[in-house]
């Protein structure tokens with residue numbers, strides 16, 4: 001029997017990268033998943049790749065009307081949620097001195113505000129005993145030049161998790177943050193130069209970036225009852241990158 005047999009999972013930003021690998025893994029473990037993303041074409045490809053037990057819902061996780069549409073669809077099709085993986089996020093390198101209002105607002109709108117409202121809007125459908133996980137970043141516990149706004153937006157997630165798990169204790173809903181380290185995904189390809197990639201790899205003990213499947217394995221752990229006594233953690237999945 002799969003680790004998520006009969007469970008319903010919602011994964012934002014699930015049409016690419018680590019969240020797509022997680023969606024695929026969750027389905028292999030018996031879940032029905034709803035994935036989101038803004039580009040319909042990428043969403044359609046992801047649904048095709050996953051192949052079964054999946055619905056793609058186009059929408060921007062920073063847009064509250066889109067979130068309402070997402071949870072209306074989940075309510076209509078399944079009526080309940082066991083696992084929420086809020087993973088949609090963005091990161092753009094802008095050094096202090098060049099930070100604009102637009103950069104700050106766009107980053108916090110998606111990573112902090114969008115994640116908050118994704119969780120809040122999911123709650124009415126949540127089954128007791130469910131699991132909420134959010135994608136943070138090791139950037140929030142390191143000091144990468146140019147990434148202070150991104151880091152701060154991701155650091156909000158652990159503060160959210162602490163308060164929410166206490167507010168949700170009567171429903172036995174756990175809330176955890178998964179911090180990926182540098183992981184090879186389409187997003188990394190877009191934002192990192194070859195030089196930056198090599199610099200990051202030199203800081204990882206094994207000398208190689210993470211793979212989406214390695215993040216998905218830990219997302220599955222946090223989503224399933226295997227982690228039933230894990231609540232409120234920031235789990236760095238980074239090959240030791242943040243430990244040294």
Ligand SMILES: NC(=O)c1ccc[n+]([C@@H]2O[C@H](COP(=O)([O-])OP(=O)(O)OC[C@H]3O[C@@H](n4cnc5c(N)ncnc54)[C@H](OP(=O)(O)O)[C@@H]3O)[C@@H](O)[C@H]2O)c1
Pocket residue numbers: 012013014015016017018019036037038039040042059060061062087088089090091110135136137138139179180181182183184185186187188
């Ligand atoms: N890769 C890394 O090294 C790394 C490290 C630490 C943390 N992270 C975090 O991990 C998460 C996923 O990153 P990834 O590297 O796997 O990225 P990715 O391969 O680019 O995938 C990002 C996914 O999120 C979707 N997305 C982006 N903005 C969205 C929005 N506003 N609303 C809904 N969906 C949105 C994208 O689809 P559309 O573009 O079609 O919307 C895509 O499906 C992000 O939160 C990122 O900050 C990444």
